[in-house]
Structure formats: C-alpha cells, structure tokens
Amino acid sequence: MKNILLMGAGKIGEMIAIMLAESGSYHVTVADRDQAALDRMPKHPNIATKMVDALNQEQMDAAAAGKYAVLMACGHVMTHVIAPAAKKAGAHYLDLTEDVKSTRLVKDLAKDSETAFIPQCGLAPGFITIAAYELVKKFDELKDVHLRVGALPEFPSNALKYNLTWSTDGMINEFCQPCEAIVRGELREVPPLEELEHITIDGLEYEAMNTSGGLGTLCETLKGKVQNLNYRTIRYPGHRDILKTLLHDLRLNERQDLLREIFEHSLPTTMQDVIVIFASVSGMKDGRFVQESYSHKVYAREIGGKMHTGIQITTAAGICAMLDLLAEGKLPQKGFVRQEDTSYHDFIANRFGSAYARSHEVATPVVAAAE
Template identity: 30%
Template structure:
C-alpha cells in the first residue's frame, strides 16, 4: 500500500513511523506546507519507505492530485481542515481517516457517506486517541466477556514525569486541546447520544505516585 500522511507534527511523525514499520506498506509520503518539517520527519523515521512532499491543504486541486497516487490518506493536521480533506479524498477516490477533535466537523464528514460510497472509498473520522485507539481497545476487551453490564472509559494525556508549573506537556495541537474543554461533550446514556457541558460531572480517581489523586470530567 501507498499511504499519504498529511501533517508533520508529532502525530504525523508517529503515524509515519508505524506505517514505515508495517510489512504491507510500500511507501509513506509525509506532506506539509513546511517541506523542511516533512523532511525532518522522514529523517527521524530512518526508513527508505518515507518520502517528504510539500502541500498546502488549502489548495484543493493540489491535494486531490497528491492523494491520487496513494491507496489511503491520513490527516494529522488540526481538525478544522478535515472536512476539506475528506471532500478531496472523495474526489480522488482514496480512503481517508483523521484524528478527529470536533463533533461538528465529524458530523460534516459523516454527511459525505453517500458520496463516499459512490466513489468506492471510506471516510473514517475520529481515529485519534479518544475516540479512536481507546474505542478499538474497549471493543477488543468487550469481546472477551460473555456478559457485560457496563464499560467505564477514562482517558488522560499526562507526562510520565510532570514538571511545574502546569505538570503538562503538549503532544496534541493547542487548538484541538482547547476545543476539548469548550465544546459540548457527546456521551451515550441509556442507548442514546446526548450532549453535556464539558468540565462538568467531576469525579476523583486515585493513581500511584506521582499522580496520586486526579480529577476526571
């Protein structure tokens, strides 16, 4: 397979590294507006499979043309570009996924379902940490039970060695991180999707040092 990774930040680096070490992946193109950053990712992965490229995600025609040389494209840029990239993927007839980060954006992507089916490709939004990896792990674990009453999911992104003053480390885009605190959260209750205000319904969780007691919301 030939895979296109759009964005050369930390998520793009992680995606490129994993893909480059997958036996069924032939080439990985890492594309960014700043081609030097794309080159830096290619150099960091240390694989002949990884090739840098320059792309402006605002240039729809250029994005479509670049996508057409690949079997799938992964958006590792900030969430507000994802609808535009998903539409480009439909036109290019290339499978597409992204890291999510905003419910309204995901809704617009899901609205492309009919067009995606007609193009013979797939759009899979929200493939980041949560939703995304956590959803896959929960589904995998749930299948191991004969009877399951409830699943409680808690997700955090804290450094192993927290340092003052915030005891935090940026690993996601700042825009996406802030959005998690201001956008209403979607939850499933009694089999129905409902929205609640973020940073509400606070609960306390206990962990080993250095985290000890922490808040979840």
C-alpha cells in the first residue's frame, strides 16, 4: 500500500480521498490548516488527517517526508510551497491546477527531478487534453483543434444560469487571465470571455468563450503542427454577457475578493450538475480533409453511499487515474509529464479513469478494490 499526502480537504479533496482509500492500494493522509474541513473527511481505515500549514516549511517538509506522492487539491497559489516540498522529499507530485504560471513553476522543478511532476490532472486541463490528443494522433496533417468543457447546473434557475459546483477562485482565475491559443499557426495570448460562439450538443444550445488554462501544455506540443488551437468554456446562453458586465463594466476583475464574496453569497451550490465535454479536430487523413469529434456528458451520482457532483467525480477521477497509471509504470517515472503523454485507452481502462467511460466503452467500477 502506497502512502499518499493529499493537500486540501475541500470537496475535491474529499472525493480523491474516498476513491484512493476504497481502492485498497493507497493510504491517504489528508492535510489542511482548517480543522473543520479535516473533521468533514470520511472515516475510513485508509484515511488519516493532519493539521498542516503549507506556508510553514517545517510542517510542510514533515508532512511530505516518506510519501510516495504528494497530491495538491488546493488553490494554485500554494504551488510554490507544495511542489518544492514534494521534490525535497523525493515524492512524485500531481496537481489539478489550470493556472499557467503555476504549471511553468512545476516544469522548472521537474528539470532535474528523480521523481515525476504531473500538473493539470483534472478535467480541463486534464482529461479533455487526453481525449483531444487521441483524436489528433489519427491525423496526417492538422488544421483546427478545438476543446470545449462546461461544468453546469442540470437545472439552472437564475439569470447567470449557473450554480457553484467547484472552486470559486478557480472560476474567477480562468475568466480574468489571458488565454493561450494558436491562431493561424502562431502562438498567441487571447483575451478571456471573447470569441463567443454558439454550439449545439445533443440537441441543447450552449455558448462558449475563451477562458484561461484549459489547453494545458497542448500549445507547446502542437506548435508548428496545427493552424488553430483553442479552448473555450461552455455555459448556457446569456452567461457570458452578465460576466462581462460584472468583470469589466463594474470592474470587479480589479476586486476579485469582492467578486468571490458576491458569488458565494448569491449563487447557491448544487449537487445536480452535468459535465459537458467536447473536442473537435479537423485536418488531412489519407488524402482527405475530414473532421472527428469527441462528445460526452457526466452526471452527479452516488459513490461510497454518498451523492457526489459530476465535477467532483471527474476532477478526482483524473488525478487518481494519473496516480494509478504512474504506480503501474504506464507513465514516465521522472521529470515533467504532460497530460498528452497519457494513453487514452490506458486512462479509460483504469479503475478511476472509467468514470469517464462512454456507454460503448468497456467500463469498470470507479473504485475497485485491489486484488
């Protein structure tokens, strides 16, 4: 049984702890500086809790010592202390960040590391990168690669048509930071919330707009190989215009603490969400100009006797599957590991990655005990 340090006792951390503990392959120490959050962790023989202030180097080093891997399920602002502590302890490092600067820091740490550093292991970036790259590999020559993901309330009931289902800080960050893209063959930064498009998936109309971080490392991987590459977040129609009013007209992009307070006071959370995943690739294959797409939806459901949201399930399944594949030797064992280094088929066949399996794909339980 491998010993894991999980930094962050929030909703995603809880889901990660449950999945890993119930697999029978991992003992998880969940660390946080919030005792109330730790008290909410499920009671399980393979889950322990520990009060740790990551900003206290002595506490952080002690928590990471002797661990097979350190998983980060807290805000990207903590990357600069947690990732170096993992390296110092000789542990593998995995995180869920969508923040571009944080990933660059992780990449620098990985250059001379004897362990693996695997950032962006969630949904977007994360699984969407793996799914899109599986399509990319089928083409002889690429023209357009489009990635689209939305974590949406199944039953929207306000003007924003949105409920809080994941990190408020993460949501604000992706709508305020510049977005990487490849436009007509050139790597560029494009503004968030722009290039609004309307798309229809399974007969339902959505809108999608630029947001930061969803491409992961694909810009670097596909530079010089694709004409256009972009990532956009899916929302219900009308959401983008209200966000622009809040962020730009009312200038709340300059007062993000206030914006977070408004969202968390005004927008209810929901357990009834749907994760919409869509990727489209066009280019030349066998002398013909063709397009192939990937589409899937994941809904909230019960796991371990408790209801969990779709965003909890998909995000936790991503990082748990990457940890499992690393432990099985199916990923590089040291240095910087990109999401696109992962085999889509290995991921879907994995006991955690199977949370993403579509009906025509062979699916195993999300959590299966070790033999």
